[in-house]
Amino acid sequence: MKNWKKVSLLTTVILLLLLTGLLYIFNITLSIPSSDIEFSPGDPVSHIDSVCNSEKPRNIIIFIVDGMGFGHLSLALQTQQSEDQPLVWQEFAVKGWHDSRSAYGALTDSEASATAMATGTPTNFGHIGIDPDGNPLKNVFEVASEQYYNTGIVTDSYVWDATPAAFVAHIRNEDDARSILNQIAASELDLIFGELEDVGEDDIPEIEESIEILQKRFQLLNRSLELPTGSESTNPIAAIFKEDEIQDMNSSPNLLKLTETALTYLSAKDQPFALLVESEEMDAASHENDSKRVLHGLRSIQETLALILEFSKAQGETLVVFTSDHETGGLAAVSDFDSYPNMQIKWATKEHTAAVVPLFADGPGAECFADVHRNWEIGSVLNDLISKPPYNQDVNED
Numbered sequence: 001m002k003n004w005k006k007v008s009l010l011t012t013v014i015l016l017l018l019l020t021g022l023l024y025i026f027n028i029t030l031s032i033p034s035s036d037i038e039f040s041p042g043d044p045v046s047h048i049d050s051v052c053n054s055e056k057p058r059n060i061i062i063f064i065v066d067g068m069g070f071g072h073l074s075l076a077l078q079t080q081q082s083e084d085q086p087l088v089w090q091e092f093a094v095k096g097w098h099d100s101r102s103a104y105g106a107l108t109d110s111e112a113s114a115t116a117m118a119t120g121t122p123t124n125f126g127h128i129g130i131d132p133d134g135n136p137l138k139n140v141f142e143v144a145s146e147q148y149y150n151t152g153i154v155t156d157s158y159v160w161d162a163t164p165a166a167f168v169a170h171i172r173n174e175d176d177a178r179s180i181l182n183q184i185a186a187s188e189l190d191l192i193f194g195e196l197e198d199v200g201e202d203d204i205p206e207i208e209e210s211i212e213i214l215q216k217r218f219q220l221l222n223r224s225l226e227l228p229t230g231s232e233s234t235n236p237i238a239a240i241f242k243e244d245e246i247q248d249m250n251s252s253p254n255l256l257k258l259t260e261t262a263l264t265y266l267s268a269k270d271q272p273f274a275l276l277v278e279s280e281e282m283d284a285a286s287h288e289n290d291s292k293r294v295l296h297g298l299r300s301i302q303e304t305l306a307l308i309l310e311f312s313k314a315q316g317e318t319l320v321v322f323t324s325d326h327e328t329g330g331l332a333a334v335s336d337f338d339s340y341p342n343m344q345i346k347w348a349t350k351e352h353t354a355a356v357v358p359l360f361a362d363g364p365g366a367e368c369f370a371d372v373h374r375n376w377e378i379g380s381v382l383n384d385l386i387s388k389p390p391y392n393q394d395v396n397e398d
């Protein structure tokens with residue numbers, strides 16, 4: 001037995017030496033296949049700002065779908081084809097992407113990315129409407145109000161959630177809902193539709209108190225979303241729902257109905273408007289790797305987008321920007337040959353990823369987004385467009 005072991009060891013050593021020699025002679029490198037390699041993200045390339053020569057859009061609608069990447073979009077396109085739905089995604093004149101990194105690095109949270117898009121300045125995690133040093137940043141809604149735009153926010157999440165907050169507030173922490181609500185009530189905002197969380201903690205007040213704060217500025221609508229008439233028709237309005245009450249396409253009202261009501265209210269006014277629509281569904285579902293909820297949520301997003309595009313095409317002077325703040329989940333639609341053509345949804349993580357995200361635009365000013373490749377450049381372009389000389393509001397005398 002001992003001798004056999006010796007011979008076997010000797011053979012292995014000789015074979016290994018022979019293999020190494022062959023690899024050396026033929027200059028072959030062996031690599032171990034691995035899907036998990038570490039890498040260092042490169043330094044961000046600073047983009048050269050070019051002035052956009054587009055005409056000023058009368059109205060601007062920004063639709064931000066939290067957590068939506070190209071994987072989610074691919075899924076929407078694949079399921080759309082099978083369900084024979086209108087191809088809303090193909091109606092955009094400009095289809096591009098942006099890198100959603102924060103000032104801190106390749107990853108971002110909603111606070112940092114929404115702030116970059118709302119202000120034109122990259123910032124750190126947890127920073128809402130403030131730069132990395134904590135200085136307040138002017139947001140596109142504040143610029144729009146100075147230019148006599150009406151402004152509105154529709155969200156299927158909390159009204160004080162990071163994305164809407166970045167267009168109104170200047171604060172460090174998303175969880176300080178009371179401060180954000182107070183800043184919303186002190187803002188120039190004309191419309192806010194969304195949910196409230198009923199926690200009653202120090203920084204998240206109970207619904208009654210939250211509504212009391214909002215009523216300092218807004219007239220509260222009932223569930224049927226009946227708009228104020230007569231002398232009250234110009235009052236800023238709010239529609240508030242409980243947690244998860246409006247997130248579902250089957251709920252009444254839903255994101256589609258809320259967006260429709262917002263467009264009716266804002267377009268009835270003499271002034272132009274800037275409207276932010278936010279859907280939180282892709283992020284919430286992707287953090288849970290909940291594939292069914294993603295598929296369900298995509299329907300609500302597509303139908304709301306179809307409504308927005310229908311409005312903008314009929315109105316003719318409305319810019320629509322569709323984008324996301326970051327990708328969540330590393331979602332991929334895959335299949336093996338055994339189950340093909342059936343597809344499976346696979347997930348890489350329950351966190352945010354560094355994937356680039358869709359950036360689509362349509363209407364006057366859309367071409368200005370063709371060269372945008374960083375989230376903060378969206379804010380720069382929006383600021384440029386809103387700051388152009390006032391939109392011609394029937395002032396022609398002859």
Ligand SMILES: [Zn+2]
Nearest residue numbers: 067283287328
């Ligand atoms: Zn998230």
